[in-house]
Amino acid sequence: MFNTNYKLIATASVLSIATLFSAGCMDDGATPTKTTKANTATTIASIDGGVKYPVIGDKTGPYYVNNQSNMMKINNGRVPTANELVAWDKDVMPDGTGLPEGSGSVEDGEEIYEAQCVMCHGDFGSGGGGYPSLSKGNADELQKTLTNNRWKDPEADGPTRVFGSYWPVASTMWWYIRDGMPHTKSKTLSNDEVYALTAYMLNINEITIDGEEVDDEYVLNREKFLKIKMPNRDGFEPNIDGPNALKDVRKYYENPANFGAKKVNPATRCMKDCQEKSVVVTRVENGGISEFLPPMSVVRDLPKKEASDMGFNVLKNYEDNCMPCHVADGMGAPVTGDKEGWAEVLAKGMSGVYKNALEGINGMPAKGGASVSDDELKLLVDYMIDNSK
Numbered sequence: 001m002f003n004t005n006y007k008l009i010a011t012a013s014v015l016s017i018a019t020l021f022s023a024g025c026m027d028d029g030a031t032p033t034k035t036t037k038a039n040t041a042t043t044i045a046s047i048d049g050g051v052k053y054p055v056i057g058d059k060t061g062p063y064y065v066n067n068q069s070n071m072m073k074i075n076n077g078r079v080p081t082a083n084e085l086v087a088w089d090k091d092v093m094p095d096g097t098g099l100p101e102g103s104g105s106v107e108d109g110e111e112i113y114e115a116q117c118v119m120c121h122g123d124f125g126s127g128g129g130g131y132p133s134l135s136k137g138n139a140d141e142l143q144k145t146l147t148n149n150r151w152k153d154p155e156a157d158g159p160t161r162v163f164g165s166y167w168p169v170a171s172t173m174w175w176y177i178r179d180g181m182p183h184t185k186s187k188t189l190s191n192d193e194v195y196a197l198t199a200y201m202l203n204i205n206e207i208t209i210d211g212e213e214v215d216d217e218y219v220l221n222r223e224k225f226l227k228i229k230m231p232n233r234d235g236f237e238p239n240i241d242g243p244n245a246l247k248d249v250r251k252y253y254e255n256p257a258n259f260g261a262k263k264v265n266p267a268t269r270c271m272k273d274c275q276e277k278s279v280v281v282t283r284v285e286n287g288g289i290s291e292f293l294p295p296m297s298v299v300r301d302l303p304k305k306e307a308s309d310m311g312f313n314v315l316k317n318y319e320d321n322c323m324p325c326h327v328a329d330g331m332g333a334p335v336t337g338d339k340e341g342w343a344e345v346l347a348k349g350m351s352g353v354y355k356n357a358l359e360g361i362n363g364m365p366a367k368g369g370a371s372v373s374d375d376e377l378k379l380l381v382d383y384m385i386d387n388s389k
């Protein structure tokens with residue numbers, strides 16, 4: 001019933017490659033690793049339908065669960081078990097299929113957000129540093145950006161495609177948080193927690209439900225959730241909603257003019273000479289594009305400390321030199337923001353930490369491979385520690 005290819009595709013379609021990596025590296029039919037005093041399991045993630053995996057420290061990552069894994073060799077994972085497929089293949093559909101009962105308030109959502117999401121997604125979902133913004137979709141101005149078209153006006157800003165402005169349905173949000181977040185330990189949130197977080201997402205995006213503001217005291221549940229109408233609900237075509245969805249979609253594709261065909265009457269599908277002869281095609285000359293503006297805002301506006309001691313831009317140097325390895329657990333480096341991880345590192349005393357950072361240790365290259373002075377490196381180490389308390 002399940003062939004290998006199907007399994008891999010099914011897992012890949014669940015979420016990102018990053019998730020595939022962490023899910024794909026679970027030990028087959030695992031007996032979860034024993035916990036020691038230093039690594040106390042805090043939560044249990046039920047990724048494999050039957051087997052519960054411990055979250056140790058801050059991860060359900062490959063370290064503790066997959067005993068094949070080791071920093072020195074690439075581990076491409078393995079075929080997921082049938083149980084895992086069942087556990088991951090759980091959609092939440094716009095019509096409520098797959099959406100469980102439960103409830104959570106904006107206030108609770110904010111608390112969970114502060115504890116489990118803010119280190120990557122920034123205050124109030126600001127995003128930045130490569131992490132998607134979860135807010136900013138509320139402002140009317142941003143709604144309007146969806147009609148911006150660089151094709152027509154190369155000078156214009158592109159559309160801002162975030163949850164509040166772009167996503168047509170909220171069910172994707174519920175599903176995404178439950179199945180994929182927090183990134184290093186997905187599948188650890190309870191249904192009530194997911195309701196609370198979704199409520200908080202609606203709050204920071206100023207989305208109303210049935211005309212009612214989703215304020216701090218608002219308690220979201222399944223019934224109210226199904227009444228959400230996202231601002232961009234009707235911005236996609238063809239319309240895939242309602243009992244006639246399939247029929248509507250077929251009808252849409254019956255008319256080639258809807259999806260790019262000769263604009264003649266009647267419209268005909270075409271594979272060559274589709275463009276009318278009179279149209280002048282402007283070629284972009286080599287070097288014609290001097291600057292590439294990505295369509296999504298990637299402006300970093302995390303309210304991090306503006307570190308610029310001694311004319312040395314700590315934040316920028318951190319981002320360029322240290323962040324690539326210290327941002328997620330994949331490398332075995334203590335993750336900036338991971339209190340427990342850094343507490344372990346710091347236990348040996350600051351001078352030891354500076355020494356290891358200066359001279360390198362295991363996967364940590366001397367000075368992280370950066371061309372900085374010893375004093376500058378110490379500023380970078382301090383910055384990481386300050387942000388991991």
Ligand code: HEC
Pocket residue numbers: 015016017018112113116117118119120121131132133134162163173176177181182183184197327328
């Ligand atoms: C370790 C960093 C990290 C943490 C912690 C984290 N996320 Fe994420 N999140 C990401 C990354 C990276 C992506 C983009 C994933 C991708 O595109 O494959 C993402 C994507 C998302 C998205 C989709 C956004 C979009 O527009 O596509 C949502 C929603 C989200 N996260 C919510 C949360 C919530 C809620 C929490 C806390 C429970 C959380 N995240 C914790 C790293 C993190």
Ligand code: HEC
Pocket residue numbers: 318321322323324325326331332333334345352353354356357361362363364365367368369370377380381384
């Ligand atoms: C190529 C990946 C990589 C880069 C780049 C990198 N690190 Fe690391 N770092 C690691 C790894 C892996 C460890 C864990 C080493 C161990 O203890 O096994 C680590 C550990 C550390 C530690 C803890 C040392 C200890 O005493 O345990 C500090 C501090 C540190 N890095 C600072 C930095 C700074 C500052 C930068 C940027 C200038 C940086 N790192 C860049 C991979 C990296």
